[in-house]
Amino acid sequence: MRFVVLGGGPAGVQAASYAARLGAKVTVVEKDVLGGAANLWDCIPSKAMIATGGLVSLSVRAAKMGVNDVKVSLDLDEIRARIAGITQHLERSNAELLRSQGVEVVEGEARFLDPHRIAVRGRDGHDVEIEGDAFLISTGSRPRVPDWATVDGKRVLTTRQAYPPPEIPEHLVVIGSGVTGVEFVHMFRTFGSQVSLIVSRQQVLPQKDPEVAAALEADFLDSGVRLYKGARAKAVRADEEGVVVDCDDGRSVAGSHCLLAVGSIPNYEGLNLEMAGVEVDDGGFIPVDHHCVSNVKHIYAAGDISGKLPLASVATMQGRKVAEHVMGLDSREHRHLDYDKAASAIFTEPEIADVGLAEAEAFSMGRKIRVTKVPFAANARALINGDPRGFIKILSDPATGVVLGGSIVGERAAELISVIALAVTAHLKVSDIVESLLVHPALAEALAEAAD
Numbered sequence: 001m002r003f004v005v006l007g008g009g010p011a012g013v014q015a016a017s018y019a020a021r022l023g024a025k026v027t028v029v030e031k032d033v034l035g036g037a038a039n040l041w042d043c044i045p046s047k048a049m050i051a052t053g054g055l056v057s058l059s060v061r062a063a064k065m066g067v068n069d070v071k072v073s074l075d076l077d078e079i080r081a082r083i084a085g086i087t088q089h090l091e092r093s094n095a096e097l098l099r100s101q102g103v104e105v106v107e108g109e110a111r112f113l114d115p116h117r118i119a120v121r122g123r124d125g126h127d128v129e130i131e132g133d134a135f136l137i138s139t140g141s142r143p144r145v146p147d148w149a150t151v152d153g154k155r156v157l158t159t160r161q162a163y164p165p166p167e168i169p170e171h172l173v174v175i176g177s178g179v180t181g182v183e184f185v186h187m188f189r190t191f192g193s194q195v196s197l198i199v200s201r202q203q204v205l206p207q208k209d210p211e212v213a214a215a216l217e218a219d220f221l222d223s224g225v226r227l228y229k230g231a232r233a234k235a236v237r238a239d240e241e242g243v244v245v246d247c248d249d250g251r252s253v254a255g256s257h258c259l260l261a262v263g264s265i266p267n268y269e270g271l272n273l274e275m276a277g278v279e280v281d282d283g284g285f286i287p288v289d290h291h292c293v294s295n296v297k298h299i300y301a302a303g304d305i306s307g308k309l310p311l312a313s314v315a316t317m318q319g320r321k322v323a324e325h326v327m328g329l330d331s332r333e334h335r336h337l338d339y340d341k342a343a344s345a346i347f348t349e350p351e352i353a354d355v356g357l358a359e360a361e362a363f364s365m366g367r368k369i370r371v372t373k374v375p376f377a378a379n380a381r382a383l384i385n386g387d388p389r390g391f392i393k394i395l396s397d398p399a400t401g402v403v404l405g406g407s408i409v410g411e412r413a414a415e416l417i418s419v420i421a422l423a424v425t426a427h428l429k430v431s432d433i434v435e436s437l438l439v440h441p442a443l444a445e446a447l448a449e450a451a452d
């Protein structure tokens, strides 16, 4: 089996390495960074910046824990070097992993010549042709730049220009209040910037549980973030002095810098998909079935380009499933990829994480559920850590006790949600969590209480 992967992000690297382990002859083509541009130029650096901001927040909390006069100052060059170091380390690990499994990595930009052949344009401008029996398109996505904004990398920035930006903004106007937008609001408020957020709807995080979104909004407002709700940006004016964002409700928001967080677009242009007969939808995504197969049966799509949940974790799992299908392993007993059971987290402070069924979703389906909720204010470890914000909410089936979903707002939410995610995937009952002997004092004890 000659398996050719276009794009070496989380989806492509996982598919390549797993297929190679299963015996395929694998080639990965990557044009920019092995490990994935959305992953190593957005996901990872944003979390690294947030980790630095976390130390600043801790220094503020320190006084309440008996440590006085902690002074912090940011060193942008050091932050930049640290992030570059993490990216390079992960890129090297990916290269070593693939090399150790005999995967051939070709640097360059891939395009289809016909359904079984691609050409790769290398950095020297020359083309190399590669033939395959099966192909994976995992070319990811990039930040969307609307036509009403001109990005200059100085005052008007995409996310990829902000790890860190050339200077810490005095007043950052963030456009877009999805997951990316709120993470950037949090990141820059911890760095000491005044932050304004343009929220096109009446709630930040429109896809999330309203109670969770309300908790985050309250925290933003407490720390001085200005929310402009019901406002869609329609123009950005920038000059030497700063920026002004004009909104469709007549309001204008002035700041020193502006950051676009208005979503991502799939990388499908230039792939010559028509030469392979692969269809794309109106948004540029490649529709796939539950095995990630496109309309052409030997061509798969996974990761952001597949138009499913755009998460690195999902891309990785899709890659694994693609490798299994390519190598014919799907005929043995296996679990289908269930996007409804994907855990996700938002790395704000407090952290937010959820998995499975949401309360609002159950309500709109008319499904009977049991909802149990416990605040961290009653948890010994949260008090010891000096951060008792937030809560754990668990949804279960009232008849069987099976865990259906949950959300967590609070310190370490991204880690704690794993317990609920495991329960949802393995159909565990609330009693399984209640009867687990957990560590004391630990934040996880709140999970057992919420399950009780």
Ligand SMILES: Cc1cc2nc3c(=O)[nH]c(=O)nc-3n(C[C@H](O)[C@H](O)[C@H](O)COP(=O)(O)OP(=O)(O)OC[C@H]3O[C@@H](n4cnc5c(N)ncnc54)[C@H](O)[C@@H]3O)c2cc1C
Pocket (backbone or CB within 6 Å): 006, 007, 008, 009, 010, 011, 012, 029, 030, 031, 032, 033, 034, 035, 036, 037, 038, 039, 040, 042, 043, 044, 046, 047, 108, 109, 110, 111, 138, 139, 140, 141, 159, 180, 264, 267, 270, 271, 302, 303, 304, 305, 309, 310, 311, 312, 313, 314, 315
């Ligand atoms: C700001 C931000 C923060 C995020 N944070 C998180 C997070 O905390 N957790 C999480 O799970 N997800 C997060 N995500 C989402 C995550 O980054 C993506 O879902 C994930 O990287 C998608 O993986 P992928 O393999 O589809 O694409 P990518 O990571 O984009 O990799 C695709 C690769 O294909 C290459 N490529 C494109 N075209 C070609 C071509 N023609 N030839 C050869 N190579 C090509 C690109 O150079 C790229 O390296 C975040 C996204 C953003 C924007």
Ligand SMILES: NC(=O)c1ccc[n+]([C@@H]2O[C@H](COP(=O)([O-])OP(=O)(O)OC[C@H]3O[C@@H](n4cnc5c(N)ncnc54)[C@H](O)[C@@H]3O)[C@@H](O)[C@H]2O)c1
Pocket (backbone or CB within 6 Å): 175, 176, 177, 178, 179, 180, 181, 183, 198, 199, 200, 201, 206, 231, 232, 233, 234, 261, 262, 263, 264, 309, 310, 311, 344, 345, 346, 347
């Ligand atoms: N921690 C994480 O796991 C993480 C972090 C960032 C992104 N992601 C992934 O990336 C996906 C995309 O998230 P995103 O936030 O980048 O995009 P998104 O599409 O989810 O959100 C963009 C927001 O911008 C708003 N918007 C669009 N045009 C606007 C305008 N003119 N004015 C004001 N607002 C406008 C939209 O209404 C939307 O709410 C997420 O669903 C997630 O899967 C994950």
